[in-house]
Amino acid sequence: MSKKEKETPILADEALGKSEAFVLNNKKTITGVVLAVVLLVVAYLGYTKFILEPQNNEANKAMVVAVQNFEAGNHAESLDGDGINMGTRAIADEYGNTKAGNLAKAYAGLSLAKQENYEEAIQYLEDFDGDDAIVAQKVKHALGNCYAHTGDTDKAISLILDAANSANNEAVTPFCLRDVAAMYEQQGKTAEAVELYERIKKEYPSCVLVLTGEIDRQLNSAK
Structure with missing residues (x-):
């Protein structure tokens, strides 16, 4: 040893x-x-x-x-x-x-x-x-829209994009992206708006916004 x-x-x-x-x-x-x-x-x-x-x-x-x-x-x-x-x-x-x-x-x-x-x-x-993929993100979406109504569009866009990406589902994301695209249009950022409309069509083709033709109308208007 x-x-x-x-x-x-x-x-x-x-x-x-x-x-x-x-x-x-x-x-x-x-x-x-x-x-x-x-x-x-x-x-x-x-x-x-x-x-x-x-x-x-x-x-x-x-x-x-x-x-x-x-x-x-x-x-x-x-x-x-x-x-x-x-x-x-x-x-x-x-x-x-x-x-x-x-x-x-x-x-x-x-x-x-x-x-x-x-x-x-x-x-x-x-x-x-909250932090779930549906309710919490819808609340964040609503919060963003409230900020938009108070004139803080940049904060609104940031919140709603975060909600869209955090949710990553058909029930929330397309509606968030549509609203942000509309805000981009108001800011004169047409290219960014078009990109989001096309993203909705590509990633969520069965979304009601696509099926009813709303996104196509918004896309044609933006272009």
């Missing part, structure tokens, strides 16, 4: 001894840290179970009528309630830390946009937190 092999067990024993000594010397500190972590976990679980979940349930119930009003085109009632049921503005403000409350922010922003209150719509749409 080599000298190195003989020394290895001794060095390992020494290391183990040092570890044990550290634990013994810092027992109170380690126990305190572990206890603090346990208390934080328990507090989080308690908050989620007994506060957040009940609030989310309440917000979900309140959202039912608000969403029905939105889908029926009753945007004022969807936003501010009907005298009996809460509107999305109040739901977002009161339950904004819940999933349902977060969704209420999107609906509130969309209702405000429908009423051409773009500045306030931006506040609610900006506050919405």
Whole structure:
């Protein structure tokens, strides 16, 4: 056996001894840290179970009528309630830390946009937190259009292009690209607009915008 092999067990024993000594010397500190972590976990679980979940349930119930009003085109009632049921503005403000409350922010922003209150719509749409390929990107698209209405076209284009690329699906992307193309036309950027119209035709040939001939009309107009 080599000298190195003989020394290895001794060095390992020494290391183990040092570890044990550290634990013994810092027992109170380690126990305190572990206890603090346990208390934080328990507090989080308690908050989620007994506060957040009940609030989310309440917000979900309140959202039912608000969403029905939105889908029926009753945007004022969807936003501010009907005298009996809460509107999305109040739901977002009161339950904004819940999933349902977060969704209420999107609906509130969309209702405000429908009423051409773009500045306030931006506040609610900006506050919405989502990253899925459909809802979150549609909200971002709406946010971009709100910025366009306030005169910030460059920010609008940036947001809507990001929504188009993040979504990468027929339900969202063609509509985003169409709106950006229209903004490019307004800026006199005809080549960029044509490129986006042609991209829609190439990548989303079964999209309703293509099937109804809208993109061809826009393309011919741009050229």
